[in-house]
Amino acid sequence: MQTYKPRPREAAQEYIEAYILKNNLQAHDKLPPERVMCEMWGLNRSTLRSAIARLVAEGRLYTREGSGIRLSRRVDRTLQDLQGFAEYARAHGMTPESRLLNFSIVEADRQLARRFKRQDGEMLYRIARLRLLDGIPVLLETAYIPQALTPDLEERDLVHGSLFAALRNDFRLKLDHGWEKASITSATPEEASYLGIAEGAPAFWIVSETYGDDDTLIEYCRSLGRADVLALTSTLYWKEGEKA
């Protein structure tokens, strides 16, 4: 029987991650000093350092000159619910903030018209917002909503109030189903400056469509998300009658 023994660096990485789990370390909590970790797990310094470097590359840890090795902040965003950003933040004890970057009414070009199954030139609201959690920019969102569905949307408070709440309560729209798709893009200089990341840095590229119960497309949204902060989570279920 073939057996596998993790290489020293892998083993060191597992010790560190197990330590984080067992001690329930939270964002910005500090790991013990390198010397202590080496003694605790019987590792040499260079093995430990290369494990830390891997965990930094994976975004689990960060280091600051003179302040040790700390656990990165991670914001979990559930892809499956229709909970808005602000609702999510409050439910997780974080302070949401929204900066309205652009609110305009645009004519649907051919691509947007086709997406919304509307006529070319129909008016759409275009809402660009920067979403922050505890003061850290996390998402740069651009949403499109047909003006026909939400007349005088410009009079709503989209900075303090939730857009989804306004759609539901003020316009009686039933947000019913949709999809969200994630990939990676690289941030352009402007996007990078909003999100506080390096130009060209990888970022989540998230596109979503939200439909009403009558299958009308209500919102089409494109977001750029910080790779070093955001995790996209979901629960998977077994589909009956299918065999993988």
Add this chain to the structure above:
Amino acid sequence: MNRSPLYVQLREVLRAKTDEGEYAPGTCIPSENQLAEAYGLTRQSVRSALAALEYEGLLKSMQGKGVYVTGPKLERDLETLGGFRQTMREHEQAPATKTLIKALREAGPLYAEMLGVAPEDALWYIKRICLSNGEPVALEEIFIPAHIVPGFADVDINVFSIFDIYDWNGVRPVRGEQALTISRLDPAAARLIGLESDEAVMQFSGVIYDQDDRAIEFSRSYTRNDKCDFIVHFKR
């Protein structure tokens, strides 16, 4: 009415044209010069828009030949258990995996904690490459407590899926919890899936639970961004 910078708009225009098939897979898009002229942009801005789309895997530039539209990416859904094989089946592509390691190992402190076993318990450790049309798409690592799948040693996992093996053992995978993050591979691992070391990959980490709510598997995979998107549907 303020507007996004022009190269961001160009990126959206090109993205829409590839999405909607106006630029068909395999065709060459207009040159940098033509795009610069058509949209009144500098070549540098055009290049910035093209670079982002190349990064997303929508375009591919061929030295000296121009920039081509690539075929549709795989979509891996984030709501159905079934893993890579199911994704491939839904795309009518033959799933293929190349197993690099299939061996028993000690759980150790981390996987013991994650899978609810003792650190000295045995786990099956699988490291493999997932291929689509013969091209590597993802590098996957799977950890399964050995007592859950007796007889695993004798099964060829390049022929049968791990879900088949659960089935034979009366284990029903019912639910999975996953997280998707952006990560980078070390150079040796990146080479296994045909990447330069500094390219970002999607890291998928998840635990699967069975009918008794027992953790039966932890897996971690690194997927090439230019080959695959992740999608989830939601319903209120």
